[in-house]
Structures are given as structure tokens and as C-alpha cells.
Amino acid sequence: MKVLVLCTLVAAAAAWPSFGQENLLESFQNDDPGVSQAKKQQDVNHLVDRIYERIRYPDLQDIANAFNPEADTSMYSDDGQAVHHLMNDMNDHMLLERHHLFSLFNSRHRREALMLFDVFMHCKTWTCFVNNAAYFREHMNEGEFLYAFYTAVVHSDLGTGVVLPPLYEITPHMFTNSEIIHKAYTAKMTQTPGRFQMKFTGTKKNKEQRVAYFGEDIGMNIHHVTWHMDFPFWWEDSYGYHLDRKGELFFWVHHQLTARFDAERLSNWLDVVDELHWERIIREGFAPHTSYKYGGEFPARPDNVHFEDVDGVARVRDMIISESRIRDAIAHGYVTDKDGNNIDILNDHGIDVLGDIIESSMYSPNAQYYGALHNTAHIMLGRQGDPHGKFNMPPGVMEHFETATRDPSFFRLHKYMDNIFKEHKNSLPIYTREDLEFTGVAVDDIAIEGELKTYFEQFEFSIANAVDKSDAVEEVAISTLIPRLNHHEFTYKIDVNNNNDEDVLATMRIYLCPKNDANGIEFTWDEGRWYCIEMDKFWKKLAPGKTNVMRKSSDSSVTTPDSPSLHTLMEKADEALISGDELDLHQFERSCGLPHRMLLPKGQTNGMEFLLLVAVTNGEEDKVIEHSEDNEHGGTHSQCGIRGEKYPDKKPMGYPLDRHIPDKRLILDIPNIKTTTVKVFHELHHEDH
Incomplete structure (x- = not known):
């Protein structure tokens, strides 16, 4: 070199x-x-x-x-x-x-x-x-x-x-298993175009295989890696601006990934994911069946491994000490910054401080004392296959945001951290009726137009960048196909009554919550709220009287359309340059957000019951800056914020379900909050129309 x-x-x-x-x-x-x-x-x-x-x-x-x-x-x-x-x-x-x-x-x-x-x-x-x-x-x-x-x-x-070309086409090794890469090289050397079917990792002997489609979904992988590009832990404001509510967004986006994973598990008759713990075994092993472009195979981890110290990274007891210090801060209601000053966290802003500490980002008020629980845990878990470097193994899948969710232990790790955040949320006072009510506004009815029905479809993408180019060997088309979750489009129909004498701006919040655990036992409200999936959040002006609010699933503030392929981006850019036309790809500019097609969890063939909750709150009080009702704030603001700007909603993320609910009447007796039971069906044999 x-x-x-x-x-x-x-x-x-x-x-x-x-x-x-x-x-x-x-x-x-x-x-x-x-x-x-x-x-x-x-x-x-x-x-x-x-x-x-x-x-x-x-x-x-x-x-x-x-x-x-x-x-x-x-x-x-x-x-x-x-x-x-x-x-x-x-x-x-x-x-x-x-x-x-x-x-x-x-x-x-x-x-x-x-x-x-x-x-x-x-x-x-x-x-x-x-x-x-x-x-x-x-x-x-x-x-x-x-x-x-x-x-x-x-x-x-x-x-x-x-628009950044999708990483699964730029660095396909990080998203494609080794078998497909080998077939791609064979196709290139034999000058035979190839379309290769890729399967998810593992076999039916492993029950975790039932939900591999979620952790290994390339669109979800792009969402995860892009979120960490939008809100990097190394960010300092000297780069140009402050990342507003970064710590809370870290909590919320990973909480939602965990809640989604739990919904997928329940859809497949599995218990919700259990948390990891430093003093317990890691029950599930993982064999990635993937390889680096340079550096060898991603290491595997066998079943029932006890956490070991990782040389040069951290000791298990260091992780326990960091956790203990964070839990002590939650119990005391304050954290101590590097100068010895106490920062009160018994308020709506406390979750933001805790998120910065747990990650730990450069925004952490005292990284030396509280450590970097999240970042170090990723390395600790990624190295358990070779903790002492005896076999000189490369980094594991947990050490890359592109590949981390492939390992089911990713969700166990985040359930562990999620429970720490929950401990803090439960330490806050419960919401009062005054905290929840929107005077004069009531939700009269909720309905769904269309079907809540999911299916698997084949998705094809190019893996030409996986193989080396040579002037002596002509290019051939090489791609892979993989099944991915999708759903039929649907529309929310929400009847809202404004009994005030004037127009009001309303914030519409929609959640989907599993009703029962894997044994069919109904969740209590306090249990179930932590498994609720944020489906949408938007603003609507309500005239006096009744308003029928219609909202398409594809307009969700949580999801984003699939990125165009590199080939498509090349074609569009080249054509625009030749013709002199404007190139407008703004709808694809942000890759942060779950794919539109993954808004619904899989559900079950006979229908899986969910509680659909709509909360209509005072938009004038919620909004951070003046904006019109049709301002979508970049499309995926709910979990991805707005690049370089303030988060558009003053309420805590997850409101009104983010705090302890000792009595269901606290929610059900509020006129501007309404629930209904819906079923999500899974279509086994889908035919594209």
C-alpha cells in the first residue's frame, strides 16, 4: 500500500x-x-x-x-x-x-x-x-x-x-449470503447471466428461523444503518447543527424495532423476545452464512454461550457496573455530569439525557462515569465467538449497523436496554385527565377501508458489485431474489367531532397493539402498551362539527418508499442531463424509515387480533414551529426527525402510551382517544395483480 x-x-x-x-x-x-x-x-x-x-x-x-x-x-x-x-x-x-x-x-x-x-x-x-x-x-x-x-x-x-444508492447494491456482501456470492462469481467467470434465489439463514430446526424474514429484510437493514447515519453517536455540534432530541430518538427507534420484532414473533406463535443479561447465557447461537468482501467469513456463535471478557474492549463486570450506575441514576431521578452537577431526569426531557448516556453519544453528560453501554455491548456480543482473539476472527455482524439485526440477539440486547428505559418511564407520574384530554374534541368512530392483509413477494436486486470487474471478462447480469414481507394498501377512516366554535389544529396519533401473548392470554393495558407499534402521526385542521379524516397507509410518517436501484438512478440522472429536464427524486431522499411494505406485522392466516388506538391531541400545543396541516416534515419524522431541524412534536415519543397505566379507564374514558379491535391476516399464496 x-x-x-x-x-x-x-x-x-x-x-x-x-x-x-x-x-x-x-x-x-x-x-x-x-x-x-x-x-x-x-x-x-x-x-x-x-x-x-x-x-x-x-x-x-x-x-x-x-x-x-x-x-x-x-x-x-x-x-x-x-x-x-x-x-x-x-x-x-x-x-x-x-x-x-x-x-x-x-x-x-x-x-x-x-x-x-x-x-x-x-x-x-x-x-x-x-x-x-x-x-x-x-x-x-x-x-x-x-x-x-x-x-x-x-x-x-x-x-x-x-438520493444515495441502496447499500445492498453497493456492498452486497453485507446483505447477501456466501452461497449467492459464490454463484455470482461462477456466473461471471462462465459468462452466464444468473438470477439466484436467496434463503434466510438457518433451518426449521431453529425456531428463530420463523422470524428471520424480519431481521434479514434488506429494507429494514437500510433503515437501521441510515438512522445511525442520520443520528451518529460520534456527532458533535461543531459539524454544523444540533441533533434535536437525539437521545430520545435513539430510545424510540430501537424500542419500535423491538416492538415490531415482538409483533412478528407473536404472529409466528413465539413468545415475545426475552432480554439479554450479562450474567446469563446467550441461549441462541447464530451462524451468519455471510462473508466480507475482504477479511473472511463473519464469525458464528454457538448456542448457550456465557458472556466472556473481550480483550481490549471491556470486561463483563464493566458492563454490569455501567448498568448499575445508570439504574442508580434512574432511582435517584438525576444524573451527574462530568463537572459533578446534577441533571434532573424526572421530566419529559429525562429520556433524552438517558438515551445519550446509554448509547453513549458525544452528547452524554458524563461518558467516563456512565460508560457506553450500547456501543460496547454491540462489540461484546459481536466478539463472543472469539473473545480473546485466539483465532483472529473478523468483527461479528453486531459490529456493523448494516448486519446487526440479522442476529436475533440484537433484539435481546435492545430489549435489555429497552427495559432500562421503561424503568425510567415508570418512575414518572402517570398522565392525568388534563394531560390527555383535548377539550371539545371527541373521536366517534374508527374504521379501516381495505384489508389488513400481508403476503410475501419476491424482490430482485443486482449483485453485480459483489464480483470483481475485469476487462478480459465481459459483464453479465447477476441478481438475487429474496422473499420479503408486503401488505395490501389500506386507509384509516376516523370520525372526529369538534364541539368548539372555531377551527382547531389536531395531532392524529395512531398505534397498533397486539391484544394477546403467545398463549392467547390478553395483555393488561400496562403490559400491552409497551408492545404498541406507532403506525402514523400527522396534523389535521378540524372545522366545527364532524370531520371524516381519511389517511392512506402509504402516507405514514413512520415509513418510506423503497429506494430506486443504482441502475434506475443512473438512467434517470443521465436522461435528465441529456434532455436538460429537472431531476426531482425528493420522495426518495431519505432512506431512514421502515419500508412502506413493512408497516403491518405479518399477522396470521386466520387473523391476528390487534387493538387499533387513535389519540387526537391539541396540535397548537404539540407543534414546535408554525406549520400547515399538510406539512409532512420530511415524510418519516416520527422516528427519524427532520434533518437539521427541531423535532416537530413537543409531546414525548410514544405519548400517550409511554407512561404507567394502572387503570385502563385512564385511556378509555378520554373522549379524544378511541380504540377498536382489528385483525391482521396473512395471505399464504399471493398472486401479483
């Missing part, structure tokens, strides 16, 4: 700014107000295509060969401090080599990726952004580059409107 970097640097130095480079140099220095959305999208498409190989596109090749990131520091808002820092490490051969695996949980890897992210965030123009991307794509580790590039496009104003 040292020879490669040295040769590249010598070549760049020789080319700068020699024969034929004057125009290129001028383009580096000019501002770029005329760069179209289509050109930005094309640049992104080309920069991530074949990420493990050299750049294929001549314009980006020219930039990568000739651009000097330090030549003109006026293009950066920090006068080049970030790029000088990165270049010093690169020139001293301190960076991770290409063709080595990358893990965000590795502190060295993370530091290097964030050095590049910092460079991107200080670029004033798209020209600066794309020139640095082309240069460092050729000089840095592929995983570090890709992570820095994706997160920078997410957070930089320069990336507004750009």
Missing part, C-alpha cells in the same frame, strides 16, 4: 498543474452555482459504483489523478485545516490500507473516516465536494471512504435532494 500511495502522489505531483490541466484547475477554483441536481446525482452514482475497484468514469479519473486537496484552501470553510490533518496522516502512511475490512466500532477506522467526513463538511461548493470524493476514493480504504461519503451527503447542505 505504501508503494501504491507513493506512486499515486508522485503521479499527482507530476501532473499538477502541467500540460492540459489549466482548465481542470480552473474548474476546481470556480464556484458552482450552475451544478444541476441531475449532475450531482450522476456524480454520486459514479463515485459509489464498483466501490472496491478504481474509478471507471473518465471525468472522475482525471480529477482523481490531477486534483490536489491542499492546493487551494479557499474552497474550504475552515481554510483547509481538516484536509491538512487528513493529508498528513495519509502522507505518513497512517491510514488503513485498501482491501481491508472497515468497522465503525473500531476506533481507528472511525477516526480516519471522520477525518474525511470533516473535509466534506467544510467544502463550500459541490465542485469541492466531488473533487475531494474522487481523490480520496482512490487513496483511502473503501469502507472508510463510503461511510464518510454517505454520511456527508446526508448531513451537508450540498447533498440536499441527492
Whole structure:
């Protein structure tokens, strides 16, 4: 690698700014107000295509060969401090080599990726952004580059409107099992196009196989990894803005993933997931059947493993101590910051503080004392197959946000942390009637138009990026098919009566709650509320009298449409550039959010009973800023917030079900809250229409 970097640097130095480079140099220095959305999208498409190989596109090749990131520091808002820092490490051969695996949980890897992210965030123009991307794509580790590039496009104003190609097509090894990768290589070498059926991990001997479709769903994997890009634990406000209610969002999105997993388990006659504990065995093992592009197979973990200390990471007793300190803070009602000051958490803001502590993010008020329970736990669990490095195994699936949910223990780990959050929520006073009521407003009726019916469909995506490209071997179409959960579209019909003399703005909150446990025993309200799934949250203006509110399932503030494929994004960007038309892909801009098709849990063939709850609250009191009733706040605000802005709802996430409910009349006697029983059916043999 040292020879490669040295040769590249010598070549760049020789080319700068020699024969034929004057125009290129001028383009580096000019501002770029005329760069179209289509050109930005094309640049992104080309920069991530074949990420493990050299750049294929001549314009980006020219930039990568000739651009000097330090030549003109006026293009950066920090006068080049970030790029000088990165270049010093690169020139001293301190960076991770290409063709080595990358893990965000590795502190060295993370530091290097964030050095590049910092460079991107200080670029004033798209020209600066794309020139640095082309240069460092050729000089840095592929995983570090890709992570820095994706997160920078997410957070930089320069990336507004750009759609990031789905990671399952860019790094298919992280989403596809080894058998399919081997078949892809065979297809390439034999010049035989292939469409290969992928199966979920495991066999019917493993009852966890019944819910593998959820943890291994590539759309859900994208939601999880993208949420952690939108709200990274390493974020500091010096990057440009504050991540509003980040700690509470960390709690809420993972609580909802756990609640969804529980609903899938109940749909398949399994008990709700049990929590992990540091002093108990990890009952379920896991064999990923996946491999890194570079670095070997993802390690397996056998059944009934006792947690062991992980060399260089943490001891089991350290985890127990961190947990104990956090539980003590909950019991006392305050946390102690690094300066010894007490922060009251017996309020609506306390969950936000606890979320920052448990993760632990850079927002944690005292990471040294409370530790990093979540982040360290991911590494601890990921390394239990080789805790002492005896076999030099690579990081486990738990050490990548893309792959973590494949392991059923992910949900056990988050149930463990979820129960800590629940302990805090239960320490708060119960809601009073005044806290819940919306004066003069009543929900008269709830109905569903359409069927609550799920089915499995085949989804196909390209895995061409899984195999190496060679000029000596022609390209062939290679793809994989995998079954994925979907549902028929439906519409909520909610009759609301406004007995006030004037228009009122209402916040509409919709939850779906399993009625019974795996044995058919009905949950109490206090038990069941913690398994409720947030289905939607939106605003509606209610005129005096009766209003019939209609809301489509596809409009949910929790879900997002499937991202277009890389091929589709390339076609659309190229066509727009040729025609001169505007490229508008704003509906796909955010990948954070469950896929639309996964809004409903699977249910059962004979129907699975759920409680559908609608709570209509005072939108004028709830809203953070002035907005119209049809403002969707970026589409997936419920669990993904709004990029760079305040969370649009003042109420605690999960309201009104987030606190202890000692008596069901506390909910049922409130006129602006109503429930009805619905059934979710699963269609065994679905035919596409």
C-alpha cells in the first residue's frame, strides 16, 4: 500500500498543474452555482459504483489523478485545516490500507473516516465536494471512504435532494449470503447471466428461523444503518447543527424495532423476545452464512454461550457496573455530569439525557462515569465467538449497523436496554385527565377501508458489485431474489367531532397493539402498551362539527418508499442531463424509515387480533414551529426527525402510551382517544395483480 500511495502522489505531483490541466484547475477554483441536481446525482452514482475497484468514469479519473486537496484552501470553510490533518496522516502512511475490512466500532477506522467526513463538511461548493470524493476514493480504504461519503451527503447542505444508492447494491456482501456470492462469481467467470434465489439463514430446526424474514429484510437493514447515519453517536455540534432530541430518538427507534420484532414473533406463535443479561447465557447461537468482501467469513456463535471478557474492549463486570450506575441514576431521578452537577431526569426531557448516556453519544453528560453501554455491548456480543482473539476472527455482524439485526440477539440486547428505559418511564407520574384530554374534541368512530392483509413477494436486486470487474471478462447480469414481507394498501377512516366554535389544529396519533401473548392470554393495558407499534402521526385542521379524516397507509410518517436501484438512478440522472429536464427524486431522499411494505406485522392466516388506538391531541400545543396541516416534515419524522431541524412534536415519543397505566379507564374514558379491535391476516399464496 505504501508503494501504491507513493506512486499515486508522485503521479499527482507530476501532473499538477502541467500540460492540459489549466482548465481542470480552473474548474476546481470556480464556484458552482450552475451544478444541476441531475449532475450531482450522476456524480454520486459514479463515485459509489464498483466501490472496491478504481474509478471507471473518465471525468472522475482525471480529477482523481490531477486534483490536489491542499492546493487551494479557499474552497474550504475552515481554510483547509481538516484536509491538512487528513493529508498528513495519509502522507505518513497512517491510514488503513485498501482491501481491508472497515468497522465503525473500531476506533481507528472511525477516526480516519471522520477525518474525511470533516473535509466534506467544510467544502463550500459541490465542485469541492466531488473533487475531494474522487481523490480520496482512490487513496483511502473503501469502507472508510463510503461511510464518510454517505454520511456527508446526508448531513451537508450540498447533498440536499441527492438520493444515495441502496447499500445492498453497493456492498452486497453485507446483505447477501456466501452461497449467492459464490454463484455470482461462477456466473461471471462462465459468462452466464444468473438470477439466484436467496434463503434466510438457518433451518426449521431453529425456531428463530420463523422470524428471520424480519431481521434479514434488506429494507429494514437500510433503515437501521441510515438512522445511525442520520443520528451518529460520534456527532458533535461543531459539524454544523444540533441533533434535536437525539437521545430520545435513539430510545424510540430501537424500542419500535423491538416492538415490531415482538409483533412478528407473536404472529409466528413465539413468545415475545426475552432480554439479554450479562450474567446469563446467550441461549441462541447464530451462524451468519455471510462473508466480507475482504477479511473472511463473519464469525458464528454457538448456542448457550456465557458472556466472556473481550480483550481490549471491556470486561463483563464493566458492563454490569455501567448498568448499575445508570439504574442508580434512574432511582435517584438525576444524573451527574462530568463537572459533578446534577441533571434532573424526572421530566419529559429525562429520556433524552438517558438515551445519550446509554448509547453513549458525544452528547452524554458524563461518558467516563456512565460508560457506553450500547456501543460496547454491540462489540461484546459481536466478539463472543472469539473473545480473546485466539483465532483472529473478523468483527461479528453486531459490529456493523448494516448486519446487526440479522442476529436475533440484537433484539435481546435492545430489549435489555429497552427495559432500562421503561424503568425510567415508570418512575414518572402517570398522565392525568388534563394531560390527555383535548377539550371539545371527541373521536366517534374508527374504521379501516381495505384489508389488513400481508403476503410475501419476491424482490430482485443486482449483485453485480459483489464480483470483481475485469476487462478480459465481459459483464453479465447477476441478481438475487429474496422473499420479503408486503401488505395490501389500506386507509384509516376516523370520525372526529369538534364541539368548539372555531377551527382547531389536531395531532392524529395512531398505534397498533397486539391484544394477546403467545398463549392467547390478553395483555393488561400496562403490559400491552409497551408492545404498541406507532403506525402514523400527522396534523389535521378540524372545522366545527364532524370531520371524516381519511389517511392512506402509504402516507405514514413512520415509513418510506423503497429506494430506486443504482441502475434506475443512473438512467434517470443521465436522461435528465441529456434532455436538460429537472431531476426531482425528493420522495426518495431519505432512506431512514421502515419500508412502506413493512408497516403491518405479518399477522396470521386466520387473523391476528390487534387493538387499533387513535389519540387526537391539541396540535397548537404539540407543534414546535408554525406549520400547515399538510406539512409532512420530511415524510418519516416520527422516528427519524427532520434533518437539521427541531423535532416537530413537543409531546414525548410514544405519548400517550409511554407512561404507567394502572387503570385502563385512564385511556378509555378520554373522549379524544378511541380504540377498536382489528385483525391482521396473512395471505399464504399471493398472486401479483
